[in-house]
Amino acid sequence: MAPNVVVLMGPAGAGKTTVGERLAESLGWPFADADAFHPASNVEKMRRGEGLTDADRAPWLAALREAVRATLARGDHLVLACSALRRSYREALVPPDAPSGAVRFAYLHVSRAELARRLATRVGHYAPPSLLDSQLATLEEPAPEEGIAWIDGERPVPDVVAALVALLRG
Structure with missing residues (x-):
């Protein structure tokens, strides 16, 4: 069964938004950036260079799960x-x-070197490059039993999108 929702995951600087926008365009699907779902208190905390706690993330994850649920309910x-840095966060995104x-994730x-390079040149985002260490400390890379596709995010964006389209249609 082809998925209704594709979640592109990874730490800041992985290319989630850039790849996601291009993938959505390629598939003719809507795109959403989870950053837009953060409450103002989370945005301010990150703007100050402070990493988020699980308690900070809870309402954000609930809002995202609701967006996924509504998408599925509409077909x-x-x-x-x-x-989606931790397995528990990934599980929280999928409605029961x-x-x-x-x-599909x-x-x-x-x-890390490429993430740091990308974040150093990123413009217009509230989260500063100093949050990379916090993101990487929180990251639980997907385990094989999770069934999450690993995509080489350092390849050119068109190649990453093509790999994702092939995976989804495969």
Whole structure:
């Protein structure tokens, strides 16, 4: 079964938004960036260079799960860019009544050096490059039993999108 929702995950700088926008365009699906779902208190905390706690993330994850639930209830599709750094966060994004395979995760794997390079040149985002260490400390890379596709996020964006499209149609 082809998924209704694809979640592109990884730490800040992995390319989730860039790849997600292009993937959504390629598939003809809507795109959403999880950053837009953060409450103002989380945005201010990150703007100050402070990492988020699980308590900070709880309402954010609940809002994202609701967006996924509503998408599935409509029988619609969505490409969601979301860090989903821990397994528990990934589990929280999937509504308990979601049909098996309706939500598919893809991990954009990027080296620490490349993440740092990208964040140093990123413009217009509230989260400063200093949050990278916090993101990497929180990251639980997907284990094989999670069934999450690992995608080389250092390849050119068109190649990453093509790999994702092939995976989804495969």
